[in-house]
Structure formats: structure tokens, C-alpha cells
Amino acid sequence: MKDNVRKRIDELRKQINYHSRKYYIEDNPEISDYEFDQLMKELEELEDRHPDLITPNSPTQRVGGEPAEQFETVQHRSAMLSLDNTYSPEELLEFDKRVRKLIPEQEIEYVAELKLDGLGIALVYEEGRFTRGATRGDGATGEDVTSNLRTIRTIPLVIENQLPVMEVRGEVYMRRKAFQKLNQEREENDENLFANPRNAAAGSVRLLDPRITASRPLEIFVYALTYAEGANFSTHYESLQFLKDSGLKINPHTKKFGSIEEVLKYCEEWTERREDIDYEIDGVVIKVNSLAQQTELGSTNKSPRWAISYKFPARRATTKIEDIIIQVGRTGSLTPVAVLTPVSLSGIVIARATLHNEDEIKRKDIRIGDTVIVERAGDVIPAVVMVLEEKRTGEEKEFTMPETCPVCGSDVFKPENEAVSRCTNPECPAQIKENLHHFASRNAMDIEGLGPSLIDQLVKKDMVHNSADLYYLQKEQLAQLERMGDKSAQNLMDELEKSKDNSLSRFIFALGIRHVGTRAADILAERYSSIDELTKATTEELQEIDEIGPRIAESVEQFFQQERTKRMLDKFRNAGIKMQEEKSYHESSQPLNGKNFVLTGSLESMTRDEASQYIKDAGGKVSSSVSKNTDYVVVGESPGSKYDKAQKLGITILDEEEFLKLMDSKEK
Numbered sequence: 001m002k003d004n005v006r007k008r009i010d011e012l013r014k015q016i017n018y019h020s021r022k023y024y025i026e027d028n029p030e031i032s033d034y035e036f037d038q039l040m041k042e043l044e045e046l047e048d049r050h051p052d053l054i055t056p057n058s059p060t061q062r063v064g065g066e067p068a069e070q071f072e073t074v075q076h077r078s079a080m081l082s083l084d085n086t087y088s089p090e091e092l093l094e095f096d097k098r099v100r101k102l103i104p105e106q107e108i109e110y111v112a113e114l115k116l117d118g119l120g121i122a123l124v125y126e127e128g129r130f131t132r133g134a135t136r137g138d139g140a141t142g143e144d145v146t147s148n149l150r151t152i153r154t155i156p157l158v159i160e161n162q163l164p165v166m167e168v169r170g171e172v173y174m175r176r177k178a179f180q181k182l183n184q185e186r187e188e189n190d191e192n193l194f195a196n197p198r199n200a201a202a203g204s205v206r207l208l209d210p211r212i213t214a215s216r217p218l219e220i221f222v223y224a225l226t227y228a229e230g231a232n233f234s235t236h237y238e239s240l241q242f243l244k245d246s247g248l249k250i251n252p253h254t255k256k257f258g259s260i261e262e263v264l265k266y267c268e269e270w271t272e273r274r275e276d277i278d279y280e281i282d283g284v285v286i287k288v289n290s291l292a293q294q295t296e297l298g299s300t301n302k303s304p305r306w307a308i309s310y311k312f313p314a315r316r317a318t319t320k321i322e323d324i325i326i327q328v329g330r331t332g333s334l335t336p337v338a339v340l341t342p343v344s345l346s347g348i349v350i351a352r353a354t355l356h357n358e359d360e361i362k363r364k365d366i367r368i369g370d371t372v373i374v375e376r377a378g379d380v381i382p383a384v385v386m387v388l389e390e391k392r393t394g395e396e397k398e399f400t401m402p403e404t405c406p407v408c409g410s411d412v413f414k415p416e417n418e419a420v421s422r423c424t425n426p427e428c429p430a431q432i433k434e435n436l437h438h439f440a441s442r443n444a445m446d447i448e449g450l451g452p453s454l455i456d457q458l459v460k461k462d463m464v465h466n467s468a469d470l471y472y473l474q475k476e477q478l479a480q481l482e483r484m485g486d487k488s489a490q491n492l493m494d495e496l497e498k499s500k501d502n503s504l505s506r507f508i509f510a511l512g513i514r515h516v517g518t519r520a521a522d523i524l525a526e527r528y529s530s531i532d533e534l535t536k537a538t539t540e541e542l543q544e545i546d547e548i549g550p551r552i553a554e555s556v557e558q559f560f561q562q563e564r565t566k567r568m569l570d571k572f573r574n575a576g577i578k579m580q581e582e583k584s585y586h587e588s589s590q591p592l593n594g595k596n597f598v599l600t601g602s603l604e605s606m607t608r609d610e611a612s613q614y615i616k617d618a619g620g621k622v623s624s625s626v627s628k629n630t631d632y633v634v635v636g637e638s639p640g641s642k643y644d645k646a647q648k649l650g651i652t653i654l655d656e657e658e659f660l661k662l663m664d665s666k667e668k
């Protein structure tokens with residue numbers, strides 16, 4: 001009996017590991033999420049009944065164990081050296097010259113890799129099992145963060161090779177999208193925001209409670225094999241291929257070159273393209289490919305002579321804070337913003353930086369008139385990194401949070417356990433504007449043409465007090481506004497008309513209920529197929545729904561109990577907004593109803609998430625794997641094996657243009 005269970009558990013773990021690799025490492029799943037969940041569920045149930053069979057490397061153990069008091073210190077097998085930096089093509093050519101001088105008359109091959117801006121770590125595998133992970137620390141010793149790293153799904157717990165001991169180096173990072181989402185959640189929770197994805201990644205790996213780490217969207221790329229007992233490689237590139245074959249994740253943009261000129265081209269290309277990928281890179285690492293040559297070149301006591309990093313121009317700059325102003329957000333939150341002496345940061349002029357909240361200003365001791373360092377990370381709003389205190393003249397002024405709203409003059413309220421002050425007036429024009437902006441945004445009602453200057457005018461002229469009022473505007477009224485005219489007025493009327501048929505989940509999200517993001521809106525729409533039903537839901541009832549926590553539940557109930565919400569909903573109803581999910585609507589007029597889509601490769605005009613959303617909005621379904629039930633396979637750049645499979649099965653293949661055309665034609 002026990003033997004059978006053991007066998008089944010082994011089998012399940014193997015299958016799960018195989019499919020995790022397909023999904024997380026190779027980005028090329030073979031089974032649906034549902035099927036995967038079923039395997040996981042079965043394993044969890046078996047382990048529940050037989051806890052003695054749980055091993056630390058079981059795929060169920062990614063949730064994070066008990067919190068630690070402190071991290072143990074570990075010695076790295078070989079020191080994690082830092083690399084010398086170069087900042088210009090000339091310096092890179094110099095590096096090549098130095099190398100050639102030290103090992104004259106040899107062919108030299110280089111490997112160029114993107115330099116991720118994350119947290120460097122070392123992973124140890126013994127006989128195919130992940131046994132230890134440590135931070136870089138001071139290079140010689142680091143912190144043992146094994147339990148935290150175990151929660152990262154792109155770190156395989158079991159790999160394909162059975163070498164007695166193997167040590168690899170990698171960089172833990174967070175994608176920009178994931179970072180923004182995390183910060184958005186933190187903002188909604190009134191928690192301090194992370195300044196950039198690097199801080200978020202580093203902070204998450206170094207948490208004492210692995211269960212929190214498990215909830216953070218961390219990923220890894222492995223970039224070096226530093227120790228491999230019983231294996232022999234002649235080049236760095238070969239060892240990377242070995243790591244890849246073992247099931248570890250290697251950055252797909254790593255390339256081999258025969259000359260430094262080609263490497264330089266690669267560096268220049270990525271200087272331009274750095275914003276095109278969804279994670280932060282701050283340069284390129286160049287390594288001599290031959291391991292024999294690496295040994296010959298050796299290291300100084302600080303850094304290896306066979307590698308160098310080519311740094312992109314900095315996105316930090318020094319400037320002055322001329323003033324601190326207050327922005328009032330959708331939920332009335334008062335956010336201090338620094339007005340800067342405009343400064344150019346890698347090609348973009350920066351004139352504002354967020355200061356997050358009052359506590360943050362106090363913590364960094366930021367004063368009006370201070371000279372500061374600002375940093376821009378990805379698409380994120382620039383932030384003030386630090387004050388240069390030595391530049392102070394004594395003329396600087398400390399900032400105090402106003403006690404009334406700078407827009408409407410109402411009282412400001414700051415709950416004791418929150419970092420954010422809020423304007424208490426629901427009719428505050430600043431809040432109305434932000435709400436309208438949110439209502440019209442792409443993931444909400446997607447009303448094109450309702451931009452900031454139009455919203456300004458509508459609120460200023462008292463034409464709109466809340467989003468429901470939008471549907472009572474007359475074309476003639478609109479046409480008379482600044483920068484409008486007949487045509488734009490008609491376009492906006494059409495857009496508003498079109499938005500009336502949006503899905504219930506879009507509408508719920510558009511209402512701008514505090515803490516309710518797109519995900520929560522989806523869940524609520526699914527659970528309650530109409531606004532009327534949702535209005536009746538109590539906090540207790542809402543809280544019982546999977547993924548709806550007490551914060552969201554309370555906020556939803558509060559929102560629907562307000563008299564102004566009730567009045568606004570009546571207005572929406574009278575204007576003919578769809579406020580329930582109609583089955584018949586789906587079946588008859590949803591153009592892609594029931595059609596099965598599979599996406600592969602990357603699209604130019606949108607992310608995969610966005611493409612999925614479009615398809616779902618039109619009634620279609622998106623699956624992760626191609627089968628004979630698939631109707632369309634949408635193929636972007638560098639598609640995976642799904643493309644081949646689709647061809648084999650004779651399924652209609654759409655390129656991006658054809659896909660957009662199909663979506664367009666169905667929208668009309």
C-alpha cells in the first residue's frame with residue numbers, strides 16, 4: 001500500500017517538474033493550467049495523508065516555510081568577484097587590447113550577455129537537487145536564503161543532471177509589469193512603495209518570512225557555472241548550454257561573437273533596446289569564451305581579467321527640488337510630488353518626481369531647495385533617491401503636509417495606521433477628475449478621446465459630477481468645448497455609446513472602488529452576475545470568495561451602501577449601461593463566442609495578457625496548448641513548438657496583422 005503511494009507520489013512529482021519546466025523555464029506549456037492544477041492537487045492530497053513522504057524538494061514545498069530569526073552566513077565555493085566597468089566604446093576596445101596583449105596570437109571569442117539589474121545569488125545543486133542558495137554578500141561570504149529561493153518557480157528544485165556538486169550564479173529579478181502591480185497593491189494597502197524593481201527583488205529575497213517571498217513575483221536567469229564536479233567544458237558558452245539542458249533558465253539574448261567590433265554592435269543595439277524588454281538591464285557583460293583562456297588571464301584581487309561590463313548611460317541625475325506640491329488621487333489620497341529643476345535622464349527630461357508620502361519625506365529628510373539624486377527605473381515615475389546634504393545652504397524649507405485639501409479646501413484625514421492622508425470630500429473636483437480618468441481608461445470602460453484636458457473642462461464647467469453624467473452629455477455641448485468640434489464630439493458620443501455594452505467586470509473595475517483592481521473585478525463579476533446582486537453582498541459573504549480578502553470585501557460593501565453610489569447607479573441604469581452578464585448576449589452577439597485561441601511568440605502591438613483580454617472580451621477562449629479543438633493559433637515573433645504543432649494539425653494560423661484584422665472586423 002505504502003509502496004504504491006510512494007510510487008504515485010514519485011510519478012506525480014516527475015510529471016509536475018516536467019510541466020513546470022515547460023511552463024516556467026521554456027515558456028512552452030504542453031498541458032492546460034487546469035490539468036496542471038489537478039496534478040498538483042493530487043500530490044498535495046497524498047502528501048497530506050502521508051506527511052512522512054514530504055521532501056523539501058517536492059513541488060508542493062514552494063509556499064515557503066517558517067520564518068527565520070536571522071540568516072546563516074555561508075562561504076562561497078569561489079569568491080563572487082565584481083566586474084570592472086566600461087562606459088564607452090573606446091574603453092571596451094581597450095579591454096580587448098589588454099586581453100590580446102596578455103594572451104597574444106590567439107583567436108578570441110566573446111560571449112555577450114545582458115546585465116540584469118537584480119540581486120546576484122549563488123545556487124548549489126547536489127546530485128540533481130537544489131540544496132543551497134546564498135546572496136552575494138561581500139563576495140566571499142553571503143547569506144543563506146535557501147528557503148526563500150525555493151519559492152521562486154524559475155529555480156528548479158530538481159534538475160536533469162546528476163553531478164555530485166554543482167554551483168551556478170544567477171540574478172533574481174522582477175519584471176516591470178509585476179513590479180508595478182506589486183507597488184499598486186502596496187499603494188492600495190498604504191504600504192511603502194519600492195523605488196524600483198531591483199529594490200523590490202532584493203528586498204523580497206532577503207525577507208525573513210519565506211511565505212511573503214513566495215507571494216512576490218520573482219524570477220531568475222542563471223548566467224554562469226562556477227563549479228561542476230565531474231564535468232568538463234571547454235567554453236563558457238558550452239557550459240551555459242549544459243545548464244539550459246539541465247533545466248535552468250538562461251537569458252535568451254546571450255550571444256557568441258568572433259570579434260570585439262561585433263560585441264560593440266550588440267552593446268549599442270541594447271543601449272537602444274533596453275526599454276523593449278520587460279525587465280531592467282543596466283548594461284552588457286562580456287566574457288572571454290574559452291575557459292582555458294580565462295584561466296590563463298586570471299583575476300586581480302578585485303575582478304577577473306577575462307570579463308568586463310559595458311554600462312548603459314546612467315538614469316540617475318542630480319538636480320534641485322524647487323517646490324513640493326500635492327496631487328489628489330482618485331480615492332482622495334494626498335501625494336506629495338517634487339517639482340524639479342528640469343534635468344535630462346537618458347534622453348528624457350524629468351521635471352517631477354514622486355515623494356510617495358509624508359513618512360517617506362521625513363525618512364529621507366527631503367526639504368524644499370535640496371539638491372537631490374533622482375532615478376528613473378523603467379516606465380516608473382522618477383523617484384528621489386537621496387539628498388546631498390553637503391549641498392545645503394541653510395535656506396532649505398521643511399515640508400509639512402497641509403491640513404486641508406489643496407484643491408477643494410476640505411479637511412484632510414489621516415487614519416492612525418496609514419501612511420497616506422486623504423481629502424474627505426467625495427465631491428472634490430480633483431477626485432472627480434481622477435475617477436473620470438480611471439473610468440475611461442483602457443482596462444476600464446476604454447473610452448477613447450476622453451483625455452485630461454477634456455475632463456478638466458467638463459469638471460470645471462460643472463457638466464459632469466461623476467462618471468454616470470458622461471452618458472447624459474449632448475453632442476452640441478461637447479462641440480462647443482475648447483479643442484473639440486463636431487467631429488471629435490461625435491466620436492466621443494460613439495465611444496460612449498459603444499462602452500455601454502462593456503462586460504460587467506470592466507464596469508465593476510471602472511467604478512473605481514478602492515482596492516478593487518481588474519482581478520478582483522473579474523472575480524466579482526463571475527460570482528455575482530449583476531450589479532444588483534453585488535450591491536446586496538455583505539462583507540462576510542464577500543470575504544468567503546477565494547482571493548477576496550477582508551480589505552476588498554469591506555471596501556465593496558461600504559461603496560455600495562453610500563447614497564451617492566445608489567444615485568449614480570440609477571443614472572447608469574437609465575442611460576442603458578449593461579449592468580449584468582447576459583448569457584444570451586454572449587451566445588448571440590459575441591463574435592468569437594466559443595472560439596479557442598492559442599498564443600505563441602511575442603506580439604509587437606500588445607502583450608500576451610492584453611491579447612488574451614481582447615479575445616476574452618470578444619467571447620473567445622485562450623488555452624496554453626494546441627489541440628485539435630484549437631480554432632486559431634496567433635503567431636508572434638520567435639514562436640515556440642506550438643507553431644509546428646498547429647501546422648501539423650492543420651489549424652488556422654494567424655500572424656499579428658491577421659489577428660488584429662480579425663479582432664477589428666469582429667468589433668464592428
Ligand SMILES: [Zn+2]
Pocket residue numbers: 328405406407408409410423424425428429430431
Ligand atoms: Zn479635495
